[in-house]
Amino acid sequence: MSNKKNGKRESDAQYVLQKVQPALLGLMDGSVSTLAPLFAAAGLTHQAHKAFFVGLAASLGAGISMGLAEALSDDGKVTGRGSPISRGVITGVATAIGGMLHTLPFLIQNINTALHFAYGVVAFELVAIAMIRYKFMKSPLWSTILQVIVGGGIVFFLGIWLGKLGVSD
Template sequence: MEQPKQTQSEAAAQYVLQKVQPALLGLMDGSVSTLAPLFAAAGLTHQTHKAFFVGLAASLGAGISMGLAEALSDDGLVTGRGTPLSRGLITGFATALGGMLHTLPFLIDNLQAALHMAYAVVVVELFAIAYIRFKFMKSALWSTIFQVIVGGGIVFLLGIWLGTLGVS
């Protein structure tokens, strides 16, 4: 028996459910979950290369963890969310990418320059996440900007604060 063709609206909804939502989940997690360890390491060590490796470890670890969690969450048959492998790869890659974007500035030897560049990258990441939520998830723009900035800001400030605790 031949299955009926999808309408353009149904295809768009399926694309959002199977591709955009796992990528957005990963970007949000990677961008936010790596902030605290990265900025705490920078504050505690005052060494960019050590902060870079903490950020690299946090990004890759989070990417693997989120990819597995998404792939193992369901088989996609009941929910229509797509294949576990596809969702897991998309989520894992997006998580690692979200964490690495603000980690890369720590390849710069100058701590203050690396921190300022990383701060700017974090702001761009959070606004990009808010825009993606607005565009694909049909969230209200100002509401989603507020939610993403407040959530990311709390974790960011936590990392900065923890990075000052070990300083004597």
């Protein structure tokens, strides 16, 4: 009985280490790293379709970059983190998804409507990331929420500020 429990715990720990952690890393990076360019582009151009393509480029570029970085970071033999290709794909796809979630509202042609939808998506993303960290990484819930929201909020407001700074009326 004890060996079954230990085997289950090891299996759960391996799953978190090899699947959840790379996915969470990618989701966090994609969600946060694409905020500034996306919202700066929206503020600078006042055109939803241009902001969408900036967000698309940032999301895909970040996905490729993060996927490669994770795959090349270690071969998994010493750390037990699993296949570098698997981790790289998981991280890269999660990064692209994290960036695209708040980019998709910019398919709406009205910039103000797109922005309001995107603000809501950003809030949802940050809370979802905090909840995933809480569930799988056993991080304290409120400190996790605070860390993710403060970090994401800084980048979010940087993008809005840069979007307003670059516009001269």
